[in-house]
Amino acid sequence: MKSTFRIAALMAACTNITIAFAHGDTLDFSVDSSRLVTGLMSEITGVVTPSRVFGSEFVWNAASSVFRSTTPGHSWGLDLQSGDPLRISLVHQVWEYNGAELVPTDQRVAVSYLANQISSASGPGPSFDYAIPASHYHFAYTLPGLPENATPSVYVLACETTDLSHGFGATQPYFIVFNLGQDETVHDAAIDLVTDELGSSTMVRSSVSLGGFTGNLSERTVQVDVREMGSTSVVESHTCGLSDEGGFTFFTNLQGSFDLAIRSNTFLRKVVRNVEISTETVNKGNVSLVGGDVDGDNQVTIFDYLALSDAFDSSAGDSAWNPNADLDGDGSVTVFDYLILSDSFDQQGDE
């Protein structure tokens, strides 16, 4: 682990050193091997330790009736300076720590800075650009929709910061572990788990096109099985929420070459072969999936026709309703769903 002594930058970054001491440790951006890297800077000693995991606390803000946090603060090293443009992106759905594991949750975390405001989503996507200000700065994080008596919990936000002016590579994804009223021992356990599972992980980024589907992609998931190359043996499985555009990400500590088997409900499986996973973010581009598999056996046959016929003309709430027959996702089973099925009739998904 490389540590950097950064007291000079700390002094320059803080207008009043006694205020800085009242802060938690800060999220520091520096440059290593031509890429932006994140570190944890002690505001007591100025020492920067490379890190991709940061702790923070949500506190009820009575004025705005919302849980709010303004830590970690941000600092930066000598390769960056005030005025330089950066982009913060939220790269995954928020996780909740249930005391044993990280579970994707519908709870969103909103991030704001000056006039910028974004909220995490069901998949990757939201981002804003900003210029590094003249001094140490803070984003505000809030938990929209949670009341003051909300159940204590721990939430994890995945972020990526991109340099827009020097051509430095983007940071590896980094993770902020927010405590909402939980005992600090639980918060610490969550930080340890995030450090173990995500703190040195590789992000795999891809997207799907769902043939004929016209509904809301952000309400859907894909299952990605990471397989041994040339085999159907599954090494790891991920259920990934989609962005509005079909984007998804997952994090893995695997390294080497693997096949990715990608599947979504009523769509045939597609295997993307020979995907090299290293320590760098992997971009796999778009994968097109073929729809029409009402009964989920990974082929489109007469049985899918029969199941669709049984549900024909039904909508949610009707006795004949079968959501899997609503292939285009418009909320009812119509001739348009038949057309999707006809187009892919007799096809089967990859094994």
Ligand SMILES: [Ca+2]
């Ligand atoms: Ca089928």
Ligand SMILES: [Ca+2]
């Ligand atoms: Ca439909």
